[in-house]
Amino acid sequence: MILSILDDFKFYAKAKLINSIFKKTPLKKYLEDLYISDGGSGFLESDFIKNFETRKISIYGPEKYKIKTFYKYNPSTNSSFIELAKISGLELIRKKTNISLRSSYGLGEAVKIAVKKNSKIIYIGFGASGVSDAGIGFLSALGVIFFDKNKKEVNLLKQSWLSIKYIDIKSLRKVRRKYKKIKIIILSDVLLPLYGKKGSIFNFGLQKGIKNRDFEIYDNFLKNYFFTLQKNTKKKLKQKEYGSSGGIPLSICAVFKTQILNGTDYFIKKSKLKEIIKKNNITTILTGEGRLDHSSLFGKLPIQLSKFAKKNNLKIIGIFGQIADQKLKKYFDQTYIIGKKNISLNKKFKIKNDKKKIIKISNQIYKKVL
Numbered sequence: 001m002i003l004s005i006l007d008d009f010k011f012y013a014k015a016k017l018i019n020s021i022f023k024k025t026p027l028k029k030y031l032e033d034l035y036i037s038d039g040g041s042g043f044l045e046s047d048f049i050k051n052f053e054t055r056k057i058s059i060y061g062p063e064k065y066k067i068k069t070f071y072k073y074n075p076s077t078n079s080s081f082i083e084l085a086k087i088s089g090l091e092l093i094r095k096k097t098n099i100s101l102r103s104s105y106g107l108g109e110a111v112k113i114a115v116k117k118n119s120k121i122i123y124i125g126f127g128a129s130g131v132s133d134a135g136i137g138f139l140s141a142l143g144v145i146f147f148d149k150n151k152k153e154v155n156l157l158k159q160s161w162l163s164i165k166y167i168d169i170k171s172l173r174k175v176r177r178k179y180k181k182i183k184i185i186i187l188s189d190v191l192l193p194l195y196g197k198k199g200s201i202f203n204f205g206l207q208k209g210i211k212n213r214d215f216e217i218y219d220n221f222l223k224n225y226f227f228t229l230q231k232n233t234k235k236k237l238k239q240k241e242y243g244s245s246g247g248i249p250l251s252i253c254a255v256f257k258t259q260i261l262n263g264t265d266y267f268i269k270k271s272k273l274k275e276i277i278k279k280n281n282i283t284t285i286l287t288g289e290g291r292l293d294h295s296s297l298f299g300k301l302p303i304q305l306s307k308f309a310k311k312n313n314l315k316i317i318g319i320f321g322q323i324a325d326q327k328l329k330k331y332f333d334q335t336y337i338i339g340k341k342n343i344s345l346n347k348k349f350k351i352k353n354d355k356k357k358i359i360k361i362s363n364q365i366y367k368k369v370l
Contacts, residue, residue, distance in 0.1 A: 001030055001031075001032060001280050001281050001282050001283060001284075002027070002030055002031050002032070002282070002283075002284045002285070002286050002317075002365070002369065003032050003033070003034060003276070003277065003280065003282045003284070003285050003286065004019055004022065004031055004032070004033040004034070004286045004287075005033075005034050005035075005036060005285060005286070005287050005301070005305055006018055006019060006033075006286070006287060006288050006289070006319070007037070007038060007040070007041075007042065007287070007288065007289040007290075007300070007301040007302065008040070008041040008042035008045075008289070008290075009288070009289060009290040009321050009338075010040075010041055010090065010091065010128055010289070010290040010291070011090075011091065011290060011321075012290050012321050012338075012339070014042065014045075015035060015042060016035070016045075018319075018358060019031075019033050021355060021358045021359060021362070022358070022362045024359070025359055025362040025363055025366065026362075026363065026366050027362045027363070027365060027366045027370075030366075030370055031286075032276075032280050032282065034047060034271060034273070034276060035047045035050075036048070036264070036267035036268070036270075036271050036273075036301075037125060037187075037263055037264075037267055037301070038127060038187075038188075038189040038262075038263040038264040038267075038299065038300050038301035038304065039125040039126045039127045039186075039187040039188045039189040039263030039264075040085055040125065040126070040127020040128045040189040040263070040300075040301075041083075041085045041089065041091070041127065041128045043081070043083040043085070043125030043127070043187070043263075044070070044071070044072055044081060044083045044086065044125070046267060047271065048267065048270050048271060049072050049081050050072075052072040052073055052074045052081065053072065053073045053074070053075060054070050054071075054072060054073075055070060055071055055072070055073050055080075055113075055114075055117070056068065056069075056070045057069060057070060057071065057109075057110060057113055059087065059105075059106040059109040059110055059113075060103070060105045060106040060109060060141075060157065061087065061088065061092050061106055062087075062088040062089070062092055062093060062097075062102045062103065062104075062106070062130045062131050063092075063093065063094060063095065063097050063101070063102055064101070064102075064103060064105065064157050064158075065094075067087075067092065067106070069086045069087060069110075070086070071083070071110055071114060073114070073117070073119065077121065078118055078119055078120045078121065079119060079120065079121040079122065079123065080114040080117075080119040080121075080122045080123070081122075081123045081124075081125070082107070082110050082111065082114065082122060082123070082124045082125070083124075083125045084107060084124060084125060084126050084127065084128070084129055084245055084248070085125070085127060085128040085129070087104075087106040087107050087110055088102075088103075088104050088106055088107055088129055088130055088131045088245075089128045089129060089130050090128050090129065090130040090207070090208070091128065091130075092130060093130045096209065097209075098160070099131070099132055099208055099209050099210050099218070100133075100160040100161055100162040100218075101160055102130060102131045102132075102133065103131060103133055103136070103137030103140075103156050103157070103161065104131050104133055104135050104136070104137040104138040104246070104248050104251075105137035105138065105140055105141045105156055105157060106137075106141070107124070107135075107137070107138045107141075107248065108137065108138040108139065108140065108141025108142045109141045111124075111138075111141075111142070111184070112141060112142060115179065115182055119182075120181070120182060120183070121182075121183045121184075121185065122182065122183070122184045122185070123184075123185045123187060124184060124185070124186050124187070124252075125187050125263060126186055126187065126188040126189060126244045126245040126248070126249070126263070127188065127189030127190070127244070127245065127263070127300075128189075129208075129244075129245035129246050129248070130208060131208070131245075131246045131248070132200065132201065132204075132205070132208055132210070132218060132222075132246035132247065133161045133246060133247070133248075134194070134222050134225050134226075134242075134246065134247035134248065134250050134251060135247065135248040135249070135250055135251025135252055136156065136161045136164065136225070136251065137156050137161065138248060138251050138252065139172075139175065139251045139254075139255065140156040142175045142178075142179070142255070143171055143174065143175050143178075144167065144168065144171050144172050144175050145167075145168035145171040146161075146164045146166070146167055146168070147164070147165060147166040147167075147168065148163045148164065148165055148166075149163075149165045151166060162217075162218075162221060164225075166228075167228060167229070167232055169232050172232055172233070172254075172255075175255055176233070176254075176255050179255055179256055180257075182256055182257070183256065183257040183258070183259070184252055184256045184257070184258050184259075185258075185259045185261065186244075186249055186252065186258065186259070186260045186261065187261055187262075187263035187266050187267075188244040188245070188249070188260060188261070188262065188263055188299070189244065189263055189264075189298075189299060189300050189301070190243075190244050190295060190298035190299050190300060191241065191243075191244065191260070191262060191298060191299050192243035192244065192298050193239055193240045193241075193242070193243045194222055194223075194226055194239040194240075194242040194243045194247050194250055195219050195220075195222045195223040195226065195239060195243075195247075196219070196223075199219065199222070199243045200222065200242075200243040200244070200246060200247050201215050201218045201219040201222065202215055202219065203243070203294070203295060203298075204246070204295065205218065208246070222247050222250075225250070226239050226242075226250060229250065229251070229254045233254050233255075235253070235254060237250065237253060237254065238253075241260050262299045262304065263299075263301075264299065264300070264301045264304035264305065265299075265304060268304070268305075268308060273308070274312070277312070277314070282314065283314060283315060284314060284315040284316070284317060284369055285305055285308075285309045285314055285315070285316050285317070286317045286319065286365070287301060287302045287305045287306070287316065287317070287318060287319075288302060288318050288319035288320050288336075289301060289302055289320060289321075290320070290321040290322070291320060291321055291322045291323075291324060292318065292320045292322070292323045292324065292325065292328050292335075293322075293323075293324035293325050293328075294324075294325055296328060297328070302318055302320075302331075302332075303328075303331055306318070306331040306332060307331075315333045315369070316331070316332050316333055317332060317333060317334045317335075317336075317365060317369070318331070318332040318334070318335045318336070319335070319336045319337075319338065319361060320335070320336070320337055320338065320339075321337070321338050321339040322337065322339050323335065323337055334365070334368065334369075336361045336364070336365075338354050338357055338358060338361070339354065
């Protein structure tokens, strides 16, 4: 038996849609599916979270226009589940907005609402972020005030966060006192440093629209902001853990009791994956996402599942929209590509154009594995 644990294919298709095509082929007799997440797109649709209470909200998106979205609430534990991709995600970007004008303000609004409605623990799925403001917008929504070089207040809903030079200590302390009893658990698709060559900007800047020539500017800003927060909070912050989703974990950790976990590893344990495999006589895991590239090694779903499969003597098959780094094929027993080789990184392409190819791949898997 094969267990399909696909991630959503960003800019392309939901995992459930691809599985539904598989189930119209001979493979369906030997296919089980499980929906977990690495923290990115599809976090709230994972099997563990999807049945919790849905709470609809209206907040600011990444480009500072109002959007309607939702989060999940578990009343038995007073805990909420928020997906960053549904608030500040790349797929919500409508225009080629300057990255310094995009904001995580909406995430702060969502957390504020969840706390107001009695949440004590908040799980946030991190991944597919369209912002790189290190959570400045997030803190602004909670009430922290920022100033420019002339010590004039910066309005994060209108101005660039690159103009920020100072933090109002009084407002920061007030926010920290207000939320001191709230715990946030970050379930992240990648774990990497905030700044430096191995950090957020140098690894994900291009994806978010930052030009190579501007990397140093943005990277230095994140570095300076890190030390400013550390000085003003007197907390021992760890920059090596804050690089996911444009550095937002930094601001969260500065205010809240925070735990940062790899999203896939968390869901592997929570879903009792080993028990599912044993119960259903699974011999092969089928996984995949929109693009397999160097960032996949930072902890994304397919690579983490590959490690799990090897450790448990299972075969692992990868199916991707694109494979940018051919060397990464070594993590899989078989790999398949749905999309075109030379399509741009954030290009939106339609599932109907590749439905026949997905069926063909399904039949190839059926012949090779079964």
